[in-house]
Amino acid sequence: MSQQPRIIDVPGHSLRSFDIGYAQDGVYAFADRSNHGVDLIDTRTLRYVGRIPGFSGPSGGGQGGPNGVLIVNGRQLWAGDGHSRVRVADMRSRGIVATIATGGTKRVDELAYDARDHLVIAANNADDPPFLSFISARAPYRIRARLMLPQATDGLEQPLWDPRTGMVYVAVPELDGVAARGGVAMIDPRSARLTGMHEVARCMPAGLALDPGGKLLVGCSDDAVAYGFKAVSLLLDPVSGKILRIFHQVGGSDEVWFDSASGDFLLAAVANPGGPVLGVINARGQHWVENIPSGRHAHSVAADPGNGRAFVPVAAGDKACARGCVEIFGK
Secondary structure, three states, X not given: OOOOOEEEEOOOXXXXXXXXXXXXXXXXXXXXXXXXXXXXXXXXXXXXXXXXXXXXXXXXXXXXXXXXXXXXXXXXEEEEEOOXXXXXXXXOOOEEEEEEEOOOOXXXXXXXXXOOOOEEEEEEOOOOOOEEEEEEOOOOOOEEEEEEOOOEEOEOOOEEEOOXXXXXXXXXXXEOOEOOEEEEEEEEOOOOEEEEEEEEEOOOEEEEEEOOOOOEEEEEOHHHHHHOOOOOEEEEOXXXXXXXXXXXXXXXXXXXXXXXXXXXXXXXXXXOOOOOEEEEEEOOOOEEEEEEEOOOOXXXXXXXXXXXXXXXXXXXXXXXXXXXXXXXXXO
């Protein structure tokens, strides 16, 4: 992977508040709260191609948005927004075509897509208690079920659907008010029932990513580092809950991603000791490869499955791009 990233500038207001990214079918999309929209970049030409507007922006009180983003079947973009809303946009027209109210009072954060059952799983992370909504990915986008998770006392992070088992995994930073106890929840999306909880210690899980063999990378969060826990990452068997490997070389991550082009896990390790890095872990060999310095507040990453280019937004005030930008790693 290239040590010197290329840079794409983002038009509009300086990039001070942003969140999760997603890449599929030649498009990289990321949540640009500073500009109240989702920005789109062509992963082949490395050109900024437009913005889907109409989101809450950098609002306080747990109401900001967009947050988590997801591309479904190359045609729809789904994004969590403030005021307990999920937005559905058409990728071609770049316009919002549906708004789904999930029934909470705070923002909708991160999302997952269950391709078997055609469901989008949306996390209301800031509500008390936090909850998940299971939404039909087909118009008129009805909410099929909700699942409250009162044991998740510091919200919810990344949900992820596993095509091998049909289960949904959800990163739970804190269980029952104990910061040193976090977990990965196992949920049956068809019944919207919690079937198990794999507890992990001193991690406060945030990002989750699966490799084709079914191994689950758990990104121990920047919140864990702020709490005084060591910056690490975990490789987990999501069925048994057994920890297969602890990586001490990289941690303090928010979003993590599996890059199918290279066979590597990528970690947006914003709180890695010494400064933000893009961490690289080889999935097949289960070994750490390298940490590549990234930029200010660089806490999200997504890679194009066709060419392996990794996209990492960087906040305004970084030495590489004063107004904020997107860094591209890889050929």
